[in-house]
Amino acid sequence: MAEQTEVPTPGTVTTFDELGHQATPLDPDAPPILTVRHLKQYFPVRSSGLIRRKIGDVQAVDDISFQVPQGGSLGLVGESGCGKSTTGRAITRLYTPTAGAVEFNGHDIAHYSARQLKPLRSEIQMIFQDPYSSLNPRHTVGSIISAPLRIHDMVPKDQTLKRVQELLEIVGLNPEHYNRYPNEFSGGQRQRIGIARALALKPKLIVADEPVSALDVSIQAQVVNLLQDIQREFGVAFLFIAHDLAVVRHFCPEVAVMYLGKIVEIGDRESIYNNAHHPYTQALLSAVPEVKSAVTGESSKDRIRLEGDVPSPIDPPSGCRFRTRCPIAQEICATQEPPLLQIGQRHKVACHFPGRRGDVPTRPVTTRMLGVDDTGAPDPGMSGAEKIIDEPGYADTWLDLDRNTVGRA
Numbered sequence: 386m387a388e389q390t391e392v393p394t395p396g397t398v399t400t401f402d403e404l405g406h407q408a409t410p411l412d413p414d415a416p417p418i419l420t421v422r423h424l425k426q427y428f429p430v431r432s433s434g435l436i437r438r439k440i441g442d443v444q445a446v447d448d449i450s451f452q453v454p455q456g457g458s459l460g461l462v463g464e465s466g467c468g469k470s471t472t473g474r475a476i477t478r479l480y481t482p483t484a485g486a487v488e489f490n491g492h493d494i495a496h497y498s499a500r501q502l503k504p505l506r507s508e509i510q511m512i513f514q515d516p517y518s519s520l521n522p523r524h525t526v527g528s529i530i531s532a533p534l535r536i537h538d539m540v541p542k543d544q545t546l547k548r549v550q551e552l553l554e555i556v557g558l559n560p561e562h563y564n565r566y567p568n569e570f571s572g573g574q575r576q577r578i579g580i581a582r583a584l585a586l587k588p589k590l591i592v593a594d595e596p597v598s599a600l601d602v603s604i605q606a607q608v609v610n611l612l613q614d615i616q617r618e619f620g621v622a623f624l625f626i627a628h629d630l631a632v633v634r635h636f637c638p639e640v641a642v643m644y645l646g647k648i649v650e651i652g653d654r655e656s657i658y659n660n661a662h663h664p665y666t667q668a669l670l671s672a673v674p675e676v677k678s679a680v681t682g683e684s685s686k687d688r689i690r691l692e693g694d695v696p697s698p699i700d701p702p703s704g705c706r707f708r709t710r711c712p713i714a715q716e717i718c719a720t721q722e723p724p725l726l727q728i729g730q731r732h733k734v735a736c737h738f739p740g741r742r743g744d745v746p747t748r749p750v751t752t753r754m755l756g757v758d759d760t761g762a763p764d765p766g767m768s769g770a771e772k773i774i775d776e777p778g779y780a781d782t783w784l785d786l787d788r789n790t791v792g793r794a
């Protein structure tokens with residue numbers, strides 16, 4: 386049978402807002418369903434030859450902390466290779482983290498055994514980027530979606546078909562098509578099958594790893610809107626991994642920006658898209674035409690072009706990992722790693738010179754916390770002057786850079 390054709394909404398849909406869905410709102414009072422603390426995921430690098438000695442580590446994820454609220458969604462963005470997928474795989478425990486905690490519903494599952502993880506497998510699900518390779522072409526859609534129901538004994542056998550049909554309907558597919566094979570569906574429809582499979586076990590958290598980047602722009606918007614509907618209807622939380630800041634803006638009221646295994650900036654939508662204080666976030670935003678024109682009103686000549694390539698995560702730069710490509714780096718950036726400083730009610734940034742484009746401090750703002758002078762050399766006079774608060778989530782007070790005082794909620 387021929388592959389079904391995708392039916393885009395009439396007219397060419399170029400942005401997510403054009404489909405009439407409101408951007409997902411933030412619930413600041415929602416408790417976390419997931420708290421990640423100081424997560425590290427390293428992969429050993431071995432020498433070639435007979436005795437393959439360990440000669441180093443790929444520091445794919447290096448000490449990151451964040452929270453995903455119940456029924457909410459956090460976007461995780463950054464260039465290819467910055468550690469987004471590895472973070473998703475550590476959280477879903479496809480990997481065992483090298484260090485740190487992954488607290489799901491209050492329990493640290495970072496080092497759970499396979500047996501301990503089994504009941505949790507239904508509560509945390511993953512949606513993958515490639516709707517072609519993530520579905521077995523030899524199985525019917527019905528058997529793909531019902532497999533998790535059978536494995537976890539979720540519904541009586543005689544009700545499996547009914548449940549599969551319900552799920553097909555929820556994701557906008559014809560419930561009568563349960564007997565068809567993946568190759569009879571288009572890319573967007575296959576992604577919907579993947580979503581139905583993830584939903585089958587009524588998860589509390591879905592890690593969506595680039596769920597729409599393999600799809601046409603018009604179809605992307607429809608799938609993102611479907612995920613929004615599902616979130617509203619079933620209260621499921623999302624960690625939404627994407628390299629595309631335009632996709633994330635619509636779906637995620639909070640966003641974390643990663644660079645070379647670290648979170649460099651994290652905050653609510655307004656803080657990230659309208660008030661970014663990290664030069665890397667600003668560079669990423671300047672490269673997205675839709676976000677640039679809709680949010681900042683800037684023209685394409687304002688694009689920030691980063692020099693050079695992303696350094697290797699086997700031997701990352703000392704101090705701030707972004708410094709080798711940073712347009713505002715100074716001496717301190719080579720010796721001191723910048724802490725993730727809270728600079729707004731829901732806004733944190735890891736930079737010694739955080740500021741809006743063209744308006745950055747002339748002296749580092751981190752010296753009192755790090756006990757160093759402006760060049761990054763130890764300064765006993767500064768030591769312990771301010772405490773670094775290094776916890777996931779947000780405190781009630783922060784460093785208000787505009788007023789140079791302590792901000793309060």
Ligand SMILES: Nc1ncnc2c1ncn2[C@@H]1O[C@H](COP(=O)(O)OP(=O)(O)OP(=O)(O)O)[C@@H](O)[C@H]1O
Pocket residue numbers: 428443444445463464465466467468469470471472628698
């Ligand atoms: N199993 C592995 N063994 C060794 N290195 C790995 C492994 N998985 C990922 N890496 C490395 O870790 C770093 C982070 O990779 P990761 O796939 O998490 O990045 P990403 O931001 O998701 O990028 P992409 O969007 O291209 O997948 C990369 O340098 C990658 O080569």
